[in-house]
Amino acid sequence: MRATSSWASTPDLSRGRLHEEQSGTVRGPRDAFQRDRDRIIHSISFRRLRHKTQVFMAPDGDHFRVRLTHSLEVAQIGRTVARALGLNEDLTEALCLAHDIGHPPFGHAGEDALEAALAGRGGFDHNGHTLRTLTELDRPYPSWNGLNLTWETLEGLAKHNGPIAAPEWALAAADAQFPLELDRWPSLEAQVAALADDIAYDNHDIDDGLRAGLLSLDQLMQVPMIAEGWRRVEAKFPGVPARRLIGELIRSQIGEMVNDLIASTQARLAESGVETPADVRAAGRCLVTFSEAMREAERGLKRFMYANLYHHPNQMAAAEAAHGVVAGLFAAYAADPAQMPAEWREALPAEEPWRGRHIADFIAGMTDRYAIARYQEVVGPIALPEGF
Known part of the structure; x- marks a missing residue:
């Protein structure tokens, strides 16, 4: 549904995309924000959310929420509010669906482990990693890295919680590439x-x-x-x-x-x-x-x-175990990069901080169960709490 208020974001007045796209590549009658939403839904990083922690880590029950179902529920609520306020529902939905894409396996426990692993290398922040994933790491297109989302979508993901005075390295890199006015409130x-x-x-x-x-x-x-x-x-x-x-x-x-x-x-x-x-x-x-x-x-x-x-x-016992999995993976790959898959191993930078950040990029993209499997493969057996 199109926006009905003057203060709504308008796709026809979008500030555009970082990489110019030929009009002949547009598939179907969609505006810019609708295309952003669809690119997010079709992305690998969005699909991986179905096996990433929301509250319960690697849940063995079918009825617990994971990052994917949570994101869908957020999108439903967001569209309802946007419609009532006369805002652009498609942009709102795109932001709701993508807001958690940067979370590593095991939610905040995994994030804390990567933050510690990257101490001295700029640290790790899931919000900054959302931007890094969508502008650099996801690569479904032949001509550029990332999904080439509109400025409005990237801006909203960067600062949906408000202005950012001191962005960490991943968000700062995205902002340097396509300035997002981080010191101002978003749409x-x-x-x-x-x-x-x-x-x-x-x-x-x-x-x-x-x-x-x-x-x-x-x-x-x-x-x-x-x-x-x-x-x-x-x-x-x-x-x-x-x-x-x-x-x-x-x-x-x-x-x-x-x-x-x-x-x-x-x-x-x-x-x-x-x-x-x-x-x-x-x-x-x-x-x-x-x-x-x-x-x-x-x-x-x-x-x-x-x-x-x-x-x-x-929950604290599960978080401790999850922290150990992520920290152990980082240490193992840092000590022996040959254990990483070929595409990641071959692209490993020689110098810090990018070498450590590259390893963190690989781990952050893992699902809970993939991280556990890789830990058992490259580190060894691990005793996980019951119900993990």
């Missing part, structure tokens, strides 16, 4: 994608935590917004067993947060006086926001989730 579509991500994982991680038995309903009642939502659900469906109401709780809470975000953003846009995408970038502040009450409630939920799920002893 409204990018701001929507950021909060759609929060809404998705705030709620779906509850669902997965309950499914895994690491959270209980009694624990969740400590969170005021959840307790209030649970009372509404029980009143609406009296006598229905609790296990049948969990899905309704999650759905209703997502709805509450989406409706609050839309109403609060509409009011903020009205008082801001912005009329164009350029006005949005010059506003000097985030314009897509929750109300103050919802913001505080959401922060309380996050604090609960960190204390009771993300830092649960089972």
Whole structure:
């Protein structure tokens, strides 16, 4: 659906792509942002998300979320909000689908291991690696590296969480190649994608935590917004067993947060006086926001989730094992690059920091299960926590 507001991003006014493309290569009647979305969906890096950690590492249950399903859920929420605000849905969807492409195996545990491995070489940041993957490492086209996405998509991925004063090396390299105005706020579509991500994982991680038995309903009642939502659900469906109401709780809470975000953003846009995408970038502040009450409630939920799920002893044990896998792989490949696949071994730079960064590029692209298999191959057996 085309955007209906003056402050929406417009594909016809895109700042273009780094590499000029001949019009005769366009396949199908799609605009620039639709093509970006489709390039992301068809990319190898997007497909690999189906075997990368969301919350539970290398989950042995079919019903837990992974990076791929999370990204799809973010995209659904993002499109809903974008439509209500009259924004460009295709750009919003592209940003939502691609926002986690730079995550290494095992989520934040893998990221911490690569950050440590690249100490003194610039470190590792999954957001910067998203840009590196989409502008350099994915190579489906014969004439250039990367997917050659539009400026608006790259800008939104670089700074969907806000301006960046000190970009790390991967993001700085992407910015040097195609300047992204990192010191300014991004489009409204990018701001929507950021909060759609929060809404998705705030709620779906509850669902997965309950499914895994690491959270209980009694624990969740400590969170005021959840307790209030649970009372509404029980009143609406009296006598229905609790296990049948969990899905309704999650759905209703997502709805509450989406409706609050839309109403609060509409009011903020009205008082801001912005009329164009350029006005949005010059506003000097985030314009897509929750109300103050919802913001505080959401922060309380996050604090609960960190204390009771993300830092649960089972999760910490899994994170420690995952950190060991990634760190062990990096050490093994650094000591003996001959163990890397031929295409990666043959392209290995001779000098640091690029030599270490190249090894990290290879590891960051791995799925959880591929990383475990390669560890067992080049390092040796590893004892993984139950359910890993």
